[in-house]
Amino acid sequence: MTILQDILSYNEEFVANKEYEAYQRGKVPNKRLLILACMDTRLVELLPKAMNVRNGDVKILKTAGALVSHPFGSIMRSILVGVYELGIDEICVVGHHDCGMAGIQVDKTLQKMKDRGITEEKLDTLQYSGIDFEEFLEGFDDVEESVKHSVSTVNNHPLLPTDVPVHGLVINPDTGKLDLVVDGYKAE
Ligand SMILES: [Zn+2]
Incomplete structure (x- = not known):
């Protein structure tokens, strides 16, 4: 069976058994938070668990390396739409150790x-x-520097309101431990 067939046959049962009911939430995130994280496979379940976020709590954007590579690209557009249209009041950029984008x-x-x-x-x-x-x-050499750079790109964006704190964190992909790199409440 291919992965696609596997997904579709699983999905038929998922819907038929109404397993979706456990996940139904509103569109505006409860925590009014947007997380920009790396697409690393180890973070798929670990990152939400380690940050105590569930369905309906936050918006999560993922890119390779949690990078915002262009100030007017699709990631920045998603952040701005999140802020102006979808109830986002706060942003966390979350990089991680042992990232595939390090030293590309x-x-x-x-x-x-x-x-x-x-x-x-x-x-x-x-x-x-x-x-x-x-x-x-x-890519990047130093994950902390990279997170600071992404935070700065978002924080200094001409279209981002100044009352939206932008935090920077680095997560350990094995233990889920978070280290604070930028405290957005203290940023100028
Ligand atoms: Zn990564």
Whole structure:
């Protein structure tokens, strides 16, 4: 059975057994909080448990490395829509130790693309038309610095109201322990 078939047949039973009833909540988050976290597999269940958030409590955005790579990209747009339209009053950026985006080597990633059939010609064309792969695929060396940078991008965004605290945290993907990097209540 493929993963897709597996999902669809499980889903049929999930709905038929009304298992969704345990998760039904309103659209506005109870805690009025938005969490931007990394998409790491170890955090799927651990992060909400470790932060004591459940269905209906928060909005969770996930990206590789919890990075906000562009101030006018889709992540920042989601944050702003959350604040202006969906009841968000506070934001947490949560990076983690042992992140796959730490120390990404762009030349190696480009080589993997070539190995998977992306032609040199296509890569050249993209470069000529202004795509900077170093910038596009850039990771980070230090997770705390990276979280501070993401916090600063969100916090200093010209369209974010100044009364929305933006916190920065780093989670241990094995134990769920959170370390505070930026206390948004104390930020200027
Ligand atoms: Zn990660």
